[in-house]
Amino acid sequence: MNQPRSQGRIAARFAALKAEGRGALIPFLEAYDPDPATSMAILRGMPGAGADLIEIGVPFTDPMADGPIIQLAGQRGLKAGATLAGTLAMVRDFRAEDDATPVILMGYLNPILSYGAERFITDAAASGVDGLIVVDMPPEEAEVLAPGAMAAGLDIIRLVAPTTDEARLPLVLNASSGFVYYVAITGITGTRSADPEALRAAIPRIRAHTDLPIAIGFGVRTPEQAGFAAKVADGAVVASALIDTLAKSLDEQGRAKPDSVRKVLDQVRELAAAVRG
Amino acid sequence: MSPLNQLLKPNTYKSGPDAAGRFGGFGGRYVAETLMPLILEVEAAYAKAKADPTFDEEWRRLLKDYVGRPSPLWFAERVTEHGRAKAEPGKGAKVYFKRDELNHTGAHKINAVLGQILLAKRMGKKRIIAETGAGQHGVATATACALFNLPCTVFMGATDVERQQPNVFRMKLLGAEVVAVTSGAATLKDAMNEALRHWVANVEDTYYCIGTVAGPHPYPMMVRDFQSIIGAETRTQMQEAEGRLPDLLVAAIGGGSNAMGLFYPFLDDPSVQMHGVEAGGHGIETVTGHAASLTGGRPGVLHGNRTYLLQDEFGQILEGHSISAGLDYPGVGPEHAWLHELGRVQYVNATDKEALEAFQLCSRLEGIIPALEPAHALAHVLKVAPTLPAETLIVMNMCGRGDKDIFTVAGHLGVKL
Incomplete structure (x- = not known):
């Protein structure tokens, strides 16, 4: 049970990519958006389209770090019946055919507390989840989840923001595992683009404090931006841009159309080509 | 009392929060x-x-x-008489209003x-x-x-x-x-x-x-620290008016700032009881028909703190309902959650209908049009005052004036303005 984290899927994937000499593409999808079958099809198709790791958003009524695009995705997911249990079931189904691609759940603390932190850790690990990003759980409030999760082999991936100063960096990084998620903008998801010069300065500042891989997210939208982020750091997370494509593909009632899944996966392919380029 | 229970009772209720911003298990x-x-x-x-x-x-x-503090402590004689008229002989508490509705901008x-x-x-x-x-x-x-x-x-x-x-x-x-x-x-x-x-x-x-x-x-x-001016003034004013502490404090609770402000300076006075009045909406037995987080919710995390929340079985936040937009919030301040669990403050509720009645009664009896928020507190005062001995001193926080609510109230009463 208590296997060293260096043998987990996340560490293994970043090590393999390092050997290949490139960074990771980490696309995001929101569970049950706009319905369970469509989001499952997107999840299944992502590794083939070039996803190196996958982030699944767990819908919450009050996502305070998310911009309008992901807020709406969460609302569509909730309307389609998304729950934490349903999201874990998606991961279980995915694992039946893919045992290598790391899956990270991103969400907010309250649904986890409601599920029961211990039961969640057990079920998440058993379902094949590799890491957790709990947006509203800073290191100061992590006691309820982080020690148990880490003991069960789940990485606790933490956000580091441009506002995280030198004094705070070690606290945040020491409480991190798997990789570090650098928030490229001061703001919410999907609202601004990352400034390349600021990233060039920010990443070495974090590297000085940690050996963990660093992925850049919030404000990475285009293949060019993803390619740059994966070079300057170790990976690029693309979320709002993909959700935007999915949302625009829906019909007037918000239902998926026959080409919805393909459109999202095509975009993943373009991003992957840029990251590999 | 078991040793565990003794450990749970703090020797002061005023020490919170700790360095991590927690009131017991709440806050953060x-x-x-x-x-x-x-x-x-x-x-x-x-x-x-x-x-x-x-x-x-x-x-x-x-x-x-600029604000006009201290706000007066008003002996609400006609409300008191109203309660006594319905009470048994010797009953009917004396009701005071802490008049924070007189502040500049009309509320606390x-x-x-x-x-x-x-x-x-x-x-x-x-x-x-x-x-x-x-x-x-x-x-x-x-x-x-x-x-x-x-x-x-x-x-x-x-x-x-x-x-x-x-x-x-x-x-x-x-x-x-x-x-x-x-x-x-x-x-x-x-x-x-x-x-x-x-x-x-x-x-x-x-x-x-x-x-x-x-x-x-x-x-x-x-x-809370800033709003505690309400309770601190009340303490002095009641001393001047009656030569002693009040027996019961009553305040409406949405997020809970006016209540915390009134209660806090009295938390360590064991003789002073406190009732926080949540918005009962259509009744707290209705699933999303009320905004009573403490009496109808359970602990969770929202807006940066752990507290009592209205939420479904999956931890999704529910919409509350109250006739008062100021009480229509699915959470409550963490210090209230802590005082609730310790039993130091009793949390009750008043429905939309009760608040509307109190709103009208107060206007006619005292010449004070209350905001719908303190109308909830008054609705509770009207319930408990007749059951208490006549020498009991109640202070209710009149935390806002009703000018903003006249359109809403007219609508509910079927009056077109």
Whole structure:
């Protein structure tokens, strides 16, 4: 049970990519958006389209770090019946055919507390989840989840923001595992683009404090931006841009159309080509 | 009493929060990393300001000369007589109103707003944001920003913008920008989400002025400290009027700032009982028909603190309902959650219908049109006063005036204005 984290899927994937000499593409999808079958099809198709790791958003009524695009995705997911249990079931189904691609759940603390932190850790690990990003759980409030999760082999991936100063960096990084998620903008998801010069300065500042891989997210939208982020750091997370494509593909009632899944996966392919380029 | 229970009872109820911002198991700082450095900055700045006597002097000068404090403690003789008329001989408590509705801007909100704006100035912040439900906190913030010449943006749920038009207009007159929030359910909780999102995106120059004793540490403590002026004045005034402490304090609870302000200075006086009155809406047996987080919710994490929340079995936040937009919030301040679990304060509720009746009764008996929020507190006073001995002293916080509510009330009474 208590296997060293260096043998987990996340560490293994970043090590393999390092050997290949490139960074990771980490696309995001929101569970049950706009319905369970469509989001499952997107999840299944992502590794083939070039996803190196996958982030699944767990819908919450009050996502305070998310911009309008992901807020709406969460609302569509909730309307389609998304729950934490349903999201874990998606991961279980995915694992039946893919045992290598790391899956990270991103969400907010309250649904986890409601599920029961211990039961969640057990079920998440058993379902094949590799890491957790709990947006509203800073290191100061992590006691309820982080020690148990880490003991069960789940990485606790933490956000580091441009506002995280030198004094705070070690606290945040020491409480991190798997990789570090650098928030490229001061703001919410999907609202601004990352400034390349600021990233060039920010990443070495974090590297000085940690050996963990660093992925850049919030404000990475285009293949060019993803390619740059994966070079300057170790990976690029693309979320709002993909959700935007999915949302625009829906019909007037918000239902998926026959080409919805393909459109999202095509975009993943373009991003992957840029990251590999 | 078992040894465990003895351990659970603190020797003072006034020591909270601890260094982590917790009141027992409640409170804390459940925010995204992007916000964390900001709230730590607010905490440090507030600690510094608190230790500086000139900060307190300036705040008190504003309260006295601009707000009009101290607010009177009014013996509500006709309400008292009304209770006694229904009571057995020797019963019918004496009812006092702490008249915070007489404050400039018409509610208690201005007390904490002025404190926070002075803090924002000290921190060198150039603009202010706030969330508002009924609009009282928004109006108070817009007022203070006009006074201090600071740009002000108020986030208000689109639903509330619709039902609180007079306050929206007031804020605009005062020079504030009002942003109608359409995300989520478009009410107070979504206004708070949006204010937090805006803050994250404007960290350098912006101060977030929170209107209640909720949110991440240090807000619940800081807003409580400023609002405690209400209870501190009450203590002195009751001593002058009756030569002793009151027996029962009653206040309405949405987020809980007016109640915390009245209760806090009395928490360690065992003879003083306290009742917090939540919004019972259509009745707390209805699933989403009320806004009584303590009596009808369970603990969870929202808006930066762990507290009692209205939520479904999956931890999704539920929309509350109250006739009063100011009480229509699915959470409650963490210190109330703690006092609830300790049993120091009793939390009860009053329905929309009871509040409406109290609203009208108070207007006719005392010549005071109360806001719908304290009308809930009064509804509870009307229930308990006749059951208590005649020498019992009740203080109810009249935390806001009803001008803003006359359109809502007229609508409910079928009167077209």
